[in-house]
Amino acid sequence: MVYAALLLGALVAAPAFGQTFRRTAACPQLGCVFPPDQTDFIAGQTFDLRIEVQAPANGSEAYNNGQVDENFSIKIGGQGAELVDAAQFFGLSDPEAEKYNFTYYEDLFAEDAHAPTPVNVIAKSYRNLQLHTPGTYEVVLTYNNGETTKATWTVADLAEKKKAKNVIFFVGDGMAGSMLSAARLLGHKTINGKYQSKLKLDEAPGYGSQMTHS
C-alpha cells in the first residue's frame, strides 16, 4: 500500500507527464534534501544544507491531513562510514525547525477546477557548511515513520584538477549564425529546446555582440 502510494507519487511527479506541475523542483518525494542528489562540490566550498518535510493536505500525495511529521532526522557520512546526525557531523548546534506553507496545482485538471493543493512544510537550515575531505558523502533524511530521501554528494579536490599541457587555437571559418546553431544543437544536450551547456565561444564574455554579423 505504501509502495503503491509512493509509486503513484513518483509517476505523478515525473516530468514525462506534461500536464502535471511540480510540487517543488528537485524534490519528487515528500522529504527534500538541498543540495539534492548528484551535487558536486569542491573541497572547502561553503554551502547551506536545507531539509524539508512536506505534507500535502489533499491530492494524490496527501499525507496525514496535511499535518507535517515533526519527528524527522538528517544524517550524513563519508562513503562507508557510519552516518551521524548532521548537526553533530558539522559540529553545530541543532538549528530550530521552521514552518511554512504554500499551495500549488497538481495538474491542469486541478487548475481548471480551481482546486489547489495546500502543502504544509517543516524545515531546517544548516548554514555555512564545508566538506574538506574529498570523496563521496551519503545524506539520508528519515521522516514519516521510516520514509527516506537520500542524496549522494561528491567532493572533488581542487588540487587534483589537471593542468592544461597544450592549448589549441582555432581560427574558425563557417561560423555563420545558422552553423553555430547547428553546432549547438548537435554538440550539446537540449531539453525542451534549451541548451544544457554552452559552446566554449558562448562562454566568452562579450561574444554575443559579434554573433549577429559573423
Ligand SMILES: *[C@@H]1O[C@H](CO)[C@@H](O)[C@H](O)[C@H]1NC(C)=O
Ligand atoms: C521518531 O523517528 C524514529 C526513526 O525515524 C523512531 O525510531 C522513533 O520512534 C520516532 N519517535 C516518535 C516519538 O515517533
Ligand SMILES: *[C@@H]1O[C@H](CO)[C@@H](O)[C@H](O)[C@H]1NC(C)=O
Ligand atoms: C500558512 O502560513 C501562514 C503564515 O505564513 C499562516 O498564517 C497560516 O495559518 C498557515 N496555514 C496553515 C494551514 O498552516
Ligand SMILES: *[C@@H]1O[C@H](CO)[C@@H](O)[C@H](O)[C@H]1NC(C)=O
Ligand atoms: C484541497 O482542499 C482545499 C480546501 O482546503 C480545496 O479548496 C481544494 O479544492 C482541495 N484541492 C483538491 C485537489 O482536492
